[in-house]
Amino acid sequence: MYDLMGLEGRSFGTSLWLGLKWFKSSWSRVRLAFAILSLLTANFTIVSFTLFPGGEILPIASIIVIMAVAFAAIMLHLVKLSAQDLGLLKALGAKRGTLTFAVLIELTLLGLTSAFLGLAAGLLTLILLEGLTVFRIFILQILYLEVASAIAGSLTGAFFVWRYSRKTVAEILANAG
Amino acid sequence: MPVDRVILRLEHVKKTYNGQGKPLKVFEDLNLEVRRGEFLAIFGPTGCGKTTLLNLIAGFDKPEAGKIYVDGQEITRMPESRLVELRRKKLGVVFQTNNLIPSMTVFENVELPLVLSGVGRSERKKKVEEVLKAFWISNYAERKVATLSVGECRMVSLARAMVTDPEIVLLDEPTDFLDALTVDLMLASLKGKLMQGKTIIATTHRGRLTKVAERVIRLKKRLP
Numbered sequence: 539m540y541d542l543m544g545l546e547g548r549s550f551g552t553s554l555w556l557g558l559k560w561f562k563s564s565w566s567r568v569r570l571a572f573a574i575l576s577l578l579t580a581n582f583t584i585v586s587f588t589l590f591p592g593g594e595i596l597p598i599a600s601i602i603v604i605m606a607v608a609f610a611a612i613m614l615h616l617v618k619l620s621a622q623d624l625g626l627l628k629a630l631g632a633k634r635g636t637l638t639f640a641v642l643i644e645l646t647l648l649g650l651t652s653a654f655l656g657l658a659a660g661l662l663t664l665i666l667l668e669g670l671t672v673f674r675i676f677i678l679q680i681l682y683l684e685v686a687s688a689i690a691g692s693l694t695g696a697f698f699v700w701r702y703s704r705k706t707v708a709e710i711l712a713n714a715g
Numbered sequence: 716m717p718v719d720r721v722i723l724r725l726e727h728v729k730k731t732y733n734g735q736g737k738p739l740k741v742f743e744d745l746n747l748e749v750r751r752g753e754f755l756a757i758f759g760p761t762g763c764g765k766t767t768l769l770n771l772i773a774g775f776d777k778p779e780a781g782k783i784y785v786d787g788q789e790i791t792r793m794p795e796s797r798l799v800e801l802r803r804k805k806l807g808v809v810f811q812t813n814n815l816i817p818s819m820t821v822f823e824n825v826e827l828p829l830v831l832s833g834v835g836r837s838e839r840k841k842k843v844e845e846v847l848k849a850f851w852i853s854n855y856a857e858r859k860v861a862t863l864s865v866g867e868c869r870m871v872s873l874a875r876a877m878v879t880d881p882e883i884v885l886l887d888e889p890t891d892f893l894d895a896l897t898v899d900l901m902l903a904s905l906k907g908k909l910m911q912g913k914t915i916i917a918t919t920h921r922g923r924l925t926k927v928a929e930r931v932i933r934l935k936k937r938l939p
Contacts, residue, residue, distance in 0.1 A: 555830055559823065626814045629775060630875075631803035631831045633796065707775035711814070 557643025579656020609691025625710030642696035649688030723749040728781035759934035765918035807876030817861035866897035886917035
């Protein structure tokens with residue numbers, strides 16, 4: 539049961555180590571994606587509050603779908619950039635589960651941090667535009683939706699890695715290189 | 716139990732790539748035996764299949780037919796999880812393009828195979844420091860790989876391959892893109908203490924490496 543998706547023994551610790559290391563050390567690579575995701579989130583916050591002040595669920599739900607797709611697209615782009623690293627780690631003896639969880643940790647951290655920063659930026663912009671009245675509206679619902687879209691994007695990225703890591707090392711390195 | 720004298724055996728290996736429109740045969744019936752502790756050089760021009768051969772030996776790629784035995788274990792039909800274990804324990808690989816993670820430090824790059832094998836932090840530190848010293852790169856330990864020269868990167872790559880103390884070391888064009896001085900350093904390190912008793916298989920299209928190897932096999936390029 540513990541060997542689900544190839545995860546076993548100390549693999550979770552290894553995934554955590556790798557995921558955090560990736561998030562920290564590949565900052566130059568994720569910086570642009572981070573900025574785009576934060577910008578998206580800020581825009582989403584402003585649009586949600588200004589166009590739908592009553593907090594209608596349907597329009598917000600449609601926006602969240604667009605947000606999730608945007609997050610997923612950026613996550614997939616990041617995963618593609620990481621393809622060579624994935625091939626290399628597989629060559630060095632990483633199991634598929636270890637890699638999937640490491641990327642999941644990296645992308646989730648990226649998604650959540652972007653969503654929170656973007657939300658803060660969006661709210662700040664709204665306060666400057668409309669005053670403090672915005673806090674009367676559905677702030678928690680908006681927060682949940684943003685976190686959900688960030689996690690949906692991360693899961694998409696991780697699923698892609700899981701599928702990617704089924705290829706042979708030679709295929710991954712050849713495609714990445 | 717007696718230790719098999721042959722550590723690597725390829726039997727009737729066939730490998731074909733899908734070229735543009737028609738299949739490109741790389742190996743049709745390749746047979747090879749490598750003795751334990753032997754230093755074998757695979758010599759041939761670019762495109763003759765040297766890297767493909769190393770990929771097959773490391774289990775990075777699969778042949779269409781034939782069998783490959785690494786230390787008595789048949790790897791061509793081995794499940795991925797067992798292949799991963801085999802790579803961790805038996806193989807060290809130096810890629811032609813080094814394949815280091817540029818945003819990580821030298822220490823972190825060399826440490827990676829140990830992290831993946833679940834080795835504890837203090838033991839990792841000890842082993843990494845030992846191997847960095849052996850390859851004369853201790854001074855670069857905290858430097859980001861992106862700031863190193865090609866020759867320094869090659870030594871880091873070699874240190875990473877050796878940190879798990881593998882029985883077989885695969886080197887893909889280890890002297891490529893290196894100046895004469897760094898080639899000397901690289902060849903000296905292949906004869907160093909850490910490499911004693913190891914089976915070394917190195918590809919090259921230059922003559923230098925073939926002079927230090929115990930045996931040389933030549934691959935010819937197939938005309939399409």
